[in-house]
Amino acid sequence: MGEDAESPKINHTFLRDYVTEADVISTVEFNQTGDLLATGDKGGRVVIFQRETEPKGEFEEAGEVGDSGEYNVYSTFQSHEPDFDYLKSLEIEEKINKIRWLPQQNAAHFLLSTNDKTVKLWKVSERDKRPEGYNLKDEEGRIKDVSTITSLRVPVLKPTDLMVEVRPRRVFANGHTYHINSISVNSDGETYLSADDLRINMWHLDITDRSFNIVDIKPANMEDLTEVITAAEFHPHHCHLFVYSSSKGTLRLCDMRASALCDKHTKLFEEPEDPGSRSFFSEIISSVSDVKFSHNGRYLLTRDYLTAKVWDLNMDKGPVETYQVHEYLRSKLCSLYENDCIFDKFECVWNSSDSVIMTGAYNSFFRMFDRETGRGVTLEAWRENSKPRAVLRTRRVYTGGKRRRGDVGVDSLDFTKKILHMAWHPAENIIAIAATNNLYIFQDRVNPDAQTQ
Secondary structure, X not given: OOOOOOOOEEEEEEOOOOOOHHHOEEEEEEOOOOOEEEEEEOXXXXXXXXXXXXXXXXXXXXXXXXXXXXXXXXXXXXXXXXXXXXXXXXXEOOOOOEEEEOOOOOOOEEEEEEOOOOEEEEEEEEEEEEEEOOOOEOOOOOEOOHHHOOOOOOOEEEEEEEEEEEEEEEEEOOOXXXXXXXXXXXXXXXEEEEEOOOEEEEEEOOOOOOOEEXXXXXXXXXXXXXXXXXXXXXXXXXXXXEEEEEOOOOEEEEEXXXXXXXXXXXXXXXXXXXXXXXXXXXXXXXXXXXXXXXXXXXXXXXXXXXXXXXXXXXXXOOOOEEEEOOHHHHHHHHHHHHOOHHHOOOOEEEOOOOOEEEEEOEOOEEEEEEOXXXXXXXXXXXXXXXXXXXXXXXXXXXXXXXXXXXXXXXXXXXXXXXXXXXXXXXXXXXXXXXEOOEEEEEEOOOOOOOOOO
């Protein structure tokens, strides 16, 4: 994968002209088949997009593959509302922190969404028929006088316009004192975990009034607090394993078979720090903002402020791969600290075959790294490239040497345009990128067998 490789083409773009804080996308997630894509925003809304299955005639006439990857709005609903904690006199934002889909068991779809305090389970279903011919109701739905009923009839289902219904099925509240940063559905399909700064709880999907605390790192005296939990995720295949990351840059793999309370980890993954490179910002930039298991369950992908790292579960001495996302920012840490950008939490994702990783950067840039060659490429999500089927061009940040046409200088980067949230289709080369209040969907149609560049 190099600078001259074929780039992905824009599949679909959802742009909003007027930016309000409530419209900023805060999470993106494909379901297990990739046919549905859900986004959550700071206004507490969830928007679900559905993939079209029928090819479009215009592409068939041109002798090209149909645009079967196009996603259109399927349903929109308000998941969370702003709340107020009267005991602590704190406002609880409606912002959606995470969305996780449950494995599909029937025609309906289920997803979990969470804000800082409350997790909700939603059922998404379709209805294209309605019953008619009630005995005890008239056509307007009013109850009939029983004395006027002289015969019985069998109600029938008649076709009607397709309706997508989204209903809340469970509300999991009062489980966290601190802000929830992660939820992860277990491979057993019955439980999930939710993590905040100091605790991780495990819930059963059918029980809302209690959860089981499996990790608690809160010290007896809060003045002794040295680290917080930043992310947590279940293993994709083993229901007893989960991992959580910390603000100190460490990963802890826990096995629930060893102990009910997993305060003692099974494995600790950390990279020894070079004393010669230590600075005031070392601890801040080493904080892990996201951790993801690979699809095969063998590796862990993490993101800290400057790098993305791949860890082997069988090797806890350090990462097996380290990728520099934007090393050119190391000289800008002081100004990034002053404008709070140094605390931005970037996500990272694997492609379907675990051969390519992706993560975000500033200036609407996002980065992809080929694990086989170690080479990376920088792409840009912005409005000028938002025409359908437009080919993305690679971008480069100028840090010295020969300057190419189109290079962006480090001092010219726009730090307000940040790519924090993204998702990769579970089986195909389709990616979803959240850029502030815009959602970009890119698809590689050049070579179906090649990885997205």
